[in-house]
Each structure stands twice: as C-alpha cells, then as structure tokens.
Amino acid sequence: MMRQSKKMEAIPFSPIRKIFAEVDKLKSEGVDVIGLGIGEPDFDTPAHITDAMVAATRNGATHYTPNKGIPELRKAICRKLKDEDTLEYDSEEIICTVGVSEGVFVSLSAFLDPGDEVLVPDPSWLNYSHVPTMNGATSIGYPLLEKNNFQIDVRDLERLVTPRTKMLVILDPSNPLGGVQERETLEKVARFAIAHDLLVISDEIYEKILFDGRKHYSIAAFPGMRERTIVLNGFAKAYAMTGWRIGYIAAPADLIQVMNRMHMYIVTHTSSQAQWGAFAALEGSQEPVREMVEEFRKRRDYVCERLNRMKGVSCLVPGGAFYIFLNISGTGKNSEEFTRYLLHEANVAVVPGTAFGACGEGYIRISYATSIENLEKAMGRIERALDQLEQPVPAL
Ligand SMILES: Cc1ncc(COP(=O)(O)O)c(C=O)c1O
Numbered sequence: 001m002m003r004q005s006k007k008m009e010a011i012p013f014s015p016i017r018k019i020f021a022e023v024d025k026l027k028s029e030g031v032d033v034i035g036l037g038i039g040e041p042d043f044d045t046p047a048h049i050t051d052a053m054v055a056a057t058r059n060g061a062t063h064y065t066p067n068k069g070i071p072e073l074r075k076a077i078c079r080k081l082k083d084e085d086t087l088e089y090d091s092e093e094i095i096c097t098v099g100v101s102e103g104v105f106v107s108l109s110a111f112l113d114p115g116d117e118v119l120v121p122d123p124s125w126l127n128y129s130h131v132p133t134m135n136g137a138t139s140i141g142y143p144l145l146e147k148n149n150f151q152i153d154v155r156d157l158e159r160l161v162t163p164r165t166k167m168l169v170i171l172d173p174s175n176p177l178g179g180v181q182e183r184e185t186l187e188k189v190a191r192f193a194i195a196h197d198l199l200v201i202s203d204e205i206y207e208k209i210l211f212d213g214r215k216h217y218s219i220a221a222f223p224g225m226r227e228r229t230i231v232l233n234g235f236a237k238a239y240a241m242t243g244w245r246i247g248y249i250a251a252p253a254d255l256i257q258v259m260n261r262m263h264m265y266i267v268t269h270t271s272s273q274a275q276w277g278a279f280a281a282l283e284g285s286q287e288p289v290r291e292m293v294e295e296f297r298k299r300r301d302y303v304c305e306r307l308n309r310m311k312g313v314s315c316l317v318p319g320g321a322f323y324i325f326l327n328i329s330g331t332g333k334n335s336e337e338f339t340r341y342l343l344h345e346a347n348v349a350v351v352p353g354t355a356f357g358a359c360g361e362g363y364i365r366i367s368y369a370t371s372i373e374n375l376e377k378a379m380g381r382i383e384r385a386l387d388q389l390e391q392p393v394p395a396l
Contacts, residue, residue, distance in 0.1 A: 015354070016037070016126075019037060019351060019352070022343060032347060034381070036349060037365075039175060042370050042371065043292055045239060045244070045277070046285075046288035049284065052277060053273050067260060067264040067268065069096025070272070070276070074096065074248075075091045077091075080282055085217075085221055092256070095248060095263055098247075099245045104131060104232060106266070107230045108135065108167070110262045111167060112167065115138075116135075116166040117162060117165045119160060119165060120141055122356075123356030142156045142157055146327060150179030151182060157192050161198075166199060167198060168200050170186075170202050170219060171203045172202070172204065172206075173209065173319065175205075177323065177325045178323040178325060179316075186219050193219075198228065199255075204233045205232065205247070207320075211293070211300065218231060230249060230251040233248055237322075239288070239289065240292065245274060246270050246275065246278045299322075300368060301317075303368050304318075304324060307324065310383050313331065324365070324368065325353065325360075325365055327362060328363060329362040335352035345385045345388065346378075351367075
C-alpha cells in the first residue's frame with residue numbers, strides 16, 4: 001500500500017466513529033438503540049428554504065458561481081452581521097463555504113506554518129485539534145471547566161501562550177458544552193488577543209440556539225478585534241440544514257484574500273443551489289428558528305431536570321446549543337467505560353467527554369436533538385442503568 005503522508009499518520013479516525021460503529025453493530029442485531037450522540041437538529045429544513053432552492057434550480061442556478069459565492073447571498077450575510085452583531089463587512093469580505101467545516105479548514109490552514117501553536121478550547125469540537133496537526137502546527141488546549149461555569153479563564157490563556165502562539169479559537173456557544181461565554185469574559189479574551197497579537201477564529205455556528213433571554217456577542221465587534229478576527233458561521237444548526245453544506249467566513253479584506261486563494265483551489269465554490277437556499281433562510285421568516293429553539297428549550301429543561309435527580313450524575317443547565325455535558329464522576333467509571341455501559345446496559349448512545357479533549361474525562365455529551373418521546377424513554381433507561389450500578393464508596 002502507498003505510504004500515507006507524515007501529517008496524516010498523526011490523524012486518527014474520530015473516536016465518535018468507534019462508538020457509532022458499535023451502535024450500528026447493535027442495531028444490525030436488532031437492538032433498539034436510542035441515539036443521543038448525533039450533533040444535528042432532528043427537524044427538517046423549513047419548507048420556504050427548500051422551495052427557494054428548487055425554484056432557483058429550475059430557473060437555471062446550475063452553473064458555476066463566483067468563488068466567494070453569489071452576490072445576493074453575500075450581501076444578505078452582510079445585512080445579517082450588521083443588524084444582529086453590529087459588524088460591518090463589505091460583501092467582498094465574505095466567502096461562502098462548504099459548511100463551517102470548510103471555513104475551519106481554510107481559516108486555520110491559510111495562516112498556520114509548521115511549528116505554530118493555536119490555543120483551542122478543551123473540550124472542543126474535534127476539527128480544531130486535528131486541522132492544526134495536518135498543517136504541522138500544534139493545538140494547545142485551554143481548559144473550560146464546570147467549576148468556572150465553562151467560562152474561559154484568561155489566566156489559563158496567559159499560562160499557555162508562547163512566542164509560537166499564532167491563533168486563538170473560540171467556540172461560542174460551545175460544542176460539546178452548551179456553555180455560553182459572558183460578555184465580560186469575551187472582553188477579557190479580546191484584550192488578551194490584542195496584547196499577544198493573535199489572530200482569533202470565532203466559531204458562532206450555534207449563535208441562534210440560545211436560551212433564557214441570552215444574547216449572542218461576536219468577539220469581532222469588540223474594540224480592536226475586527227482586524228484580527230475571522231468569524232465562522234453557517235446554516236446547518238440554526239436552519240436545520242446540515243446536509244446542504246453551506247456556511248461562511250467573514251473577515252477583513254487582507255485576510256479574506258489569503259483564504260479565498262485556498263478556498264478556490266479546494267472547492268471552487270459551494271453549491272449554487274445551497275447558496276440560494278441559504279439566501280432564502282436569511283431573507284425569509286425567522287419564525288421556524290424561534291419555534292425550533294423553543295422546542296430545544298423544553299427538551300433541555302426536561303432532560304436536565306431528570307438527570308439532576310439521578311444517582312451519581314449532575315449537569316449545569318446549558319445556555320445554548322443542544323448538548324448537555326453530564327458530569328459522571330460519581331459513577332465510579334471513566335467516560336469511555338460509562339459510555340460503553342450505557343450503550344450495552346441501557347441501549348442509549350452518547351459520546352464520551354474525552355472524545356473532545358482531556359478535560360472531558362469524567363463527562364459524557366448528551367445531544368437532545370431528538371423527540372421528547374425518545375428523550376423520555378432514554379431518561380428512563382439511563383436512570384435504571386444508574387440504579388443498577390454499584391455506587392463507589394465515597395472518599396472520606
Ligand atoms: C462548533 C462547530 N463548528 C462547525 C461545525 C460544522 O458545521 P457544518 O455542518 O456547517 O460544517 C460543527 C458541527 O458539529 C460544530 O459543532
């Protein structure tokens with residue numbers, strides 16, 4: 001077999017995949033597994049978005065578009081950023097991407113050299129650890145801890161920054177934590193980034209899934225931050241469009257021109273149909289988003305309430321996204337063991353916290369992007385599985 005490149009030798013298959021391989025095996029044996037692992041809304045894309053895509057396709061939107069995307073969509077993105085986030089961008093400062101995933105790849109790869117370091121949340125969505133490795137750079141995890149309400153502690157950033165640190169990644173709201181950074185926290189992070197002259201990636205893909213009246217703040221809008229921030233956002237989570245593969249990058253022109261050169265040689269542009277769907281998503285009614293968020297809130301309340309009454313586990317009530325990071329340290333099992341235990345004893349699939357970084361030890365990620373009926377069934381099964389567990393002897 002042809003030898004893989006050195007950089008790919010260091011890239012493992014996602015540990016989440018291992019769990020899903022086990023889930024598939026159980027399902028093929030006829031076991032009724034409830035999936036609380038997957039990170040995508042269980043709703044269909046709102047009909048007006050799909051209709052707009054079909055109409056555009058019928059009307060000839062089947063050709064190449066400009067690399068950065070159709071001007072209509074880029075202008076709509078600029079209006080959104082201005083109205084909702086007080087961010088001013090020209091439409092030439094927007095690149096429409098193949099999901100936020102492409103934005104993550106391009107924004108890191110266009111600026112990292114071998115030997116560079118990137119400060120990345122621990123725990124965090126996996127791409128932020130592996131894409132730096134693919135570039136010969138190193139991701140350095142900064143801890144997000146339950147005892148700090150999953151807020152960024154700038155003292156950790158100060159401890160971890162070195163002369164090699166080039167970039168800082170923020171996920172707000174967070175996958176896998178569901179945590180939302182407070183305005184004061186972001187202000188401190190912005191001052192830190194300026195003091196150390198760092199380029200900041202702000203992944204805001206869950207910005208619309210916020211609860212209890214919380215407001216989203218983009219760090220790019222803080223003084224001195226626009227010129228050093230790359231905003232990544234998309235349509236997958238807010239508009240239930242995971243399969244469409246459309247997102248965007250917003251950044252100052254000097255950064256955009258670098259990323260656009262990479263983007264054009266990787267994908268040319270994202271699908272024209274997806275772009276017209278995304279345009280309809282931004283320009284049309286936002287009522288479906290509000291309804292979906294309200295449904296997520298009801299599920300979050302239900303699941304948190306149930307879990308916090310169970311033996312050996314507890315969770316903070318998350319402020320955003322559709323994940324619960326459940327503390328399982330009272331069960332006497334580590335994250336992987338507990339995930340396997342739930343899968344085989346309760347037939348409930350979750351993701352071990354360690355899949356997202358070392359700070360995820362002692363936790364599992366539960367996604368509540370599934371029907372309330374499924375959640376009720378899953379909570380009953382988890383509760384029974386916990387009752388059957390021999391409780392560890394508490395430390396004196
Ligand atoms: C933080 C974060 N960023 C980006 C993505 C990927 O988004 P997309 O489907 O638009 O590529 C995900 C998906 O789970 C995510 O959790």
